[in-house]
Amino acid sequence: MNRIPFNMMKDIIERAFIRAGLDHDKAAVCARIHTESSCDGIYSHGLNRVARFIDYLQRGWVNPQAQPVAIKQLGAINQYDGQRGVGITNALFAVEQAAHLARKNGVGIVTLRNTTHWMRGGTYGWQAVDQGLAAICWTNTESCMPAWGGMNPRLGNNPFVMAIPGAQPLVLDMAMSQYSYGQLQVTRLKGEQMPFPAGYDQQGNITLEPGPVEASMRIMPAGYWKGSSMAIVLDAMAAMLSAGLTTGEIDRVEQGSGTGASQVFMLFDPQQLGGADFTQRLTEDVERYVTTSKPAEGVERVFYPGEQQLLRRRQNRELGIPVDDDIWTQVVALAGD
Amino acid sequence: MNRIPFNMMKDIIERAFIRAGLDHDKAAVCARIHTESSCDGIYSHGLNRVARFIDYLQRGWVNPQAQPVAIKQLGAINQYDGQRGVGITNALFAVEQAAHLARKNGVGIVTLRNTTHWMRGGTYGWQAVDQGLAAICWTNTESCMPAWGGMNPRLGNNPFVMAIPGAQPLVLDMAMSQYSYGQLQVTRLKGEQMPFPAGYDQQGNITLEPGPVEASMRIMPAGYWKGSSMAIVLDAMAAMLSAGLTTGEIDRVEQGSGTGASQVFMLFDPQQLGGADFTQRLTEDVERYVTTSKPAEGVERVFYPGEQQLLRRRQNRELGIPVDDDIWTQVVALAGD
Numbered sequence: 034m035n036r037i038p039f040n041m042m043k044d045i046i047e048r049a050f051i052r053a054g055l056d057h058d059k060a061a062v063c064a065r066i067h068t069e070s071s072c073d074g075i076y077s078h079g080l081n082r083v084a085r086f087i088d089y090l091q092r093g094w095v096n097p098q099a100q101p102v103a104i105k106q107l108g109a110i111n112q113y114d115g116q117r118g119v120g121i122t123n124a125l126f127a128v129e130q131a132a133h134l135a136r137k138n139g140v141g142i143v144t145l146r147n148t149t150h151w152m153r154g155g156t157y158g159w160q161a162v163d164q165g166l167a168a169i170c171w172t173n174t175e176s177c178m179p180a181w182g183g184m185n186p187r188l189g190n191n192p193f194v195m196a197i198p199g200a201q202p203l204v205l206d207m208a209m210s211q212y213s214y215g216q217l218q219v220t221r222l223k224g225e226q227m228p229f230p231a232g233y234d235q236q237g238n239i240t241l242e243p244g245p246v247e248a249s250m251r252i253m254p255a256g257y258w259k260g261s262s263m264a265i266v267l268d269a270m271a272a273m274l275s276a277g278l279t280t281g282e283i284d285r286v287e288q289g290s291g292t293g294a295s296q297v298f299m300l301f302d303p304q305q306l307g308g309a310d311f312t313q314r315l316t317e318d319v320e321r322y323v324t325t326s327k328p329a330e331g332v333e334r335v336f337y338p339g340e341q342q343l344l345r346r347r348q349n350r351e352l353g354i355p356v357d358d359d360i361w362t363q364v365v366a367l368a369g370d
Numbered sequence: 371m372n373r374i375p376f377n378m379m380k381d382i383i384e385r386a387f388i389r390a391g392l393d394h395d396k397a398a399v400c401a402r403i404h405t406e407s408s409c410d411g412i413y414s415h416g417l418n419r420v421a422r423f424i425d426y427l428q429r430g431w432v433n434p435q436a437q438p439v440a441i442k443q444l445g446a447i448n449q450y451d452g453q454r455g456v457g458i459t460n461a462l463f464a465v466e467q468a469a470h471l472a473r474k475n476g477v478g479i480v481t482l483r484n485t486t487h488w489m490r491g492g493t494y495g496w497q498a499v500d501q502g503l504a505a506i507c508w509t510n511t512e513s514c515m516p517a518w519g520g521m522n523p524r525l526g527n528n529p530f531v532m533a534i535p536g537a538q539p540l541v542l543d544m545a546m547s548q549y550s551y552g553q554l555q556v557t558r559l560k561g562e563q564m565p566f567p568a569g570y571d572q573q574g575n576i577t578l579e580p581g582p583v584e585a586s587m588r589i590m591p592a593g594y595w596k597g598s599s600m601a602i603v604l605d606a607m608a609a610m611l612s613a614g615l616t617t618g619e620i621d622r623v624e625q626g627s628g629t630g631a632s633q634v635f636m637l638f639d640p641q642q643l644g645g646a647d648f649t650q651r652l653t654e655d656v657e658r659y660v661t662t663s664k665p666a667e668g669v670e671r672v673f674y675p676g677e678q679q680l681l682r683r684r685q686n687r688e689l690g691i692p693v694d695d696d697i698w699t700q701v702v703a704l705a706g707d
Contacts, residue, residue, distance in 0.1 A: 107476035107642060109446035139444035140479055167610055182672040183663025195603040197610055205603040207596050229594055237667040256592030257566055259544050262675040266532040266542040269656045273504055273534055276644030279652055281659035307613030315616055319606045322618035326520025330574040335519040338599040
């Protein structure tokens, strides 16, 4: 395992994206976002996702030229069609439009239908808090998880993001499965078990073993029936608000993960609600209350949502971003070096 | 166990509330809501909660005369102070205001600070879908659950509601703990175990046994770290949007469950988004996709969120609402009979 400096990683990814057909502006933005995801420790949606995104471009599943097109503008909620353009730039566009509305009205909601994979959901929460705004965002996806009581995948893991600004912001980025397939794979390759039930094996038994769950595709919803139910209503609400596709309909698109998805971006301006100082104090108050919990057996201290990413970010900015050597070599080759 | 007809239960509760100091209008509304909760099978927040609400009135923790007061009106998001009035009528007022805004703007958000226990969260989701609107609502609460990695209660169970209208609506009503203390108690009294980890015993071991978890107050967040993180951001976002109190501040109020809470009511009008027919079709599509899952071992069929409440409602409307005889006798006595 090597560590690669932030700017070097960004430059290599940018060249790979330009070579794959993105224009310079989109390539620069997407390279920054993929690098930031790896820098925050979300390797699966950072450097490790570059080759797959390029594959989608080459198959024509993502249209590098497309821009979002306005469908309906109601003032506080505006709907766009993402035209199956680049998921990251579509989503960043939606955040910026929603931010503009929020600064005017206190709240701004932008929805995207017919977009593509937004990569790491947390990106859009950080994008909001970095400009002093709060956000609630989510996407639906193709199915990858059975409903509670079911055997075959019928639910997306539908990542859900909530972010509240502060000197140290609160950022939640949560998929509806207890573990991702990526986490199962990493743990299986290490020859280890998951600490909590990962799903069902092919005999229908709940198991901590990642391999049998990867084989059955019966990953466990977070909170059992609770994550299952939340995935269902997030799907319906995203499709309703964006006049877009549901998970069942996305399953019929069959153009890779996330293609055709429906997304929601709600932004809020604390300046116009309780005020920025009030929000700063309440964010600190929530963080202090949580982090001063009496630690459980064997736990050093309790973290608030987003804190560990911020710590990882600082460390990786200083020391370089850890990479899997094979993946790094592959992306360098995609950049034409 | 007897079954009591809907209207008889409602009348008895109404008389108990009038005797406890509610005016006739508020008593009628609150009696209907408590009865509907029991009728839908949410007994803990229906008939079974009547005596405790009356106790709060008598202690002066809930002000029966107070009405919500407007704090800030931004047009798409309006903030009110609940004045520690009756939680149910405050919340219904907020839903109606938000519905009015949503019919005008596509979306309407109303927040309440300084309110009291709204009883069953699902009430407000059903209130929205019954008029063809979608809703996202949540409340923060006093702490009753440790943060992930902590030992002492620092998080509210912060119920979260999402509802999408349709011929058969989708309604999620989900607290952030895997089980409620009420469910632990009922299971303990039956001498049974919970099917999934209920929390930690006083030695710090994860257990299925309800009794030791009630003793340690270390109930398990739904999805382990996921429910914990979501409870934290729901708290901060509710306080931010309502300019209200956080869970840590509510803990210092010490006037019973829910007193001083911050609540959010977001309503959406499908007519102005994809249209009512589109929403009807997508709700059916989501329900069909989920309910036609291949059932897992030992499962008869898969349900969508809200379906079982609707089935229970129909059954209890026909046969009468099952009651615990002691609790029924107590409420009849409170009604002065």
